[in-house]
Amino acid sequence: MTSSRFLHALLALALSLSPALAAPNPVSSANLGETEALKCEEKIASVQRDVLGKYEDALGELQNTLQKAADLEGALAVRTERSRLAQEHTLSERNFAGEPKSLRTLQAQQVSKLQELVAQIVQDALPKLIELKRSLTVVGKLDDAVAVRTAIEKLQNSYVPVSRADAGSVVPAETLLLAYSDDRSRADKTYKGQKIMVRGVVGGYRQDPADAKFYHVYLAGGNSGGWVQCAFSTNEYRFREEKNSFGAATLVVTPKDSENATVRIQKGQSLDIRGMCEGLDEVVRLGRCEVPK
Numbered sequence: 001m002t003s004s005r006f007l008h009a010l011l012a013l014a015l016s017l018s019p020a021l022a023a024p025n026p027v028s029s030a031n032l033g034e035t036e037a038l039k040c041e042e043k044i045a046s047v048q049r050d051v052l053g054k055y056e057d058a059l060g061e062l063q064n065t066l067q068k069a070a071d072l073e074g075a076l077a078v079r080t081e082r083s084r085l086a087q088e089h090t091l092s093e094r095n096f097a098g099e100p101k102s103l104r105t106l107q108a109q110q111v112s113k114l115q116e117l118v119a120q121i122v123q124d125a126l127p128k129l130i131e132l133k134r135s136l137t138v139v140g141k142l143d144d145a146v147a148v149r150t151a152i153e154k155l156q157n158s159y160v161p162v163s164r165a166d167a168g169s170v171v172p173a174e175t176l177l178l179a180y181s182d183d184r185s186r187a188d189k190t191y192k193g194q195k196i197m198v199r200g201v202v203g204g205y206r207q208d209p210a211d212a213k214f215y216h217v218y219l220a221g222g223n224s225g226g227w228v229q230c231a232f233s234t235n236e237y238r239f240r241e242e243k244n245s246f247g248a249a250t251l252v253v254t255p256k257d258s259e260n261a262t263v264r265i266q267k268g269q270s271l272d273i274r275g276m277c278e279g280l281d282e283v284v285r286l287g288r289c290e291v292p293k
Helices: 002-022 029-068 072-088 101-138 142-159 173-182 184-191
Strands: 170-172 195-207 214-220 228-233 237-243 249-255 263-265 270-281 283-290
Touching: 029 072, 029 101, 029 142, 072 101, 101 142, 101 173, 170 173, 173 184, 173 195, 173 228, 173 270, 173 283, 184 270, 195 228, 195 283, 214 270, 228 237, 228 270
Parallel strands: 170 195, 228 283
Antiparallel strands: 195 214, 195 270, 214 228, 237 249, 249 263, 270 283
16 A cells, blocks of 8 residues: 555656656747857857968968078068967957068958958858847847847957948948848948948839939848838939830939930849938938949
């Protein structure tokens, strides 16, 4: 009898524990964002090791070249840089040598390559993190969304410092839209007030319903969502829509000062538009636009 009661008690205990054993604690959304950021940092560390390893090899070759040329001062400078690299395992502009020029050129090439590779890794990681932040905000998990935003800011501030876009540089619409979706203030510091070329897919066009002096062409970019609204002045361009026998529409854009520079635009085509970035106001706005000839 005692044995039977003991077995029943043991069975009850097992049943009470089984849910806890069968259902491990789920990973929180905030931790998921931190995990993605950590993966990104691990990739960056791997790239840094690879670039610095190749830099060390190039330094050895450069030192041999300078030694054979009997350039004592140059060889000593390279040897000093090799010693610094072995101790610090870093390379940045503050490490650039004044002389010899061959060393400084090598350093500039390696820093540029490293910055490009790291920026690409961060750029590849951002869309997933931005979408996670957005979805958490929509469902009301605001603290988790803040944690993901912090992870995004840490990546950007650590590896992709804010810098003004070069005047006239080509910026994919997706890049511009992601920048404003992620951090409006940071995007303004990079793009607002700059004349840039935006490359995207034509999603639509229409005359400004609030001001007939402007005509809008809308560019989309990839899966980022949103639009870049490109405003053309009707004082500078004429706009006419044509339809073929199948009903397909084409927007004919003609500069008033050059009848021979007509541009034909259809929905779905890739298009470059140059204009002044005016920031975000429901859509990302590009003003004083022109289509490159």
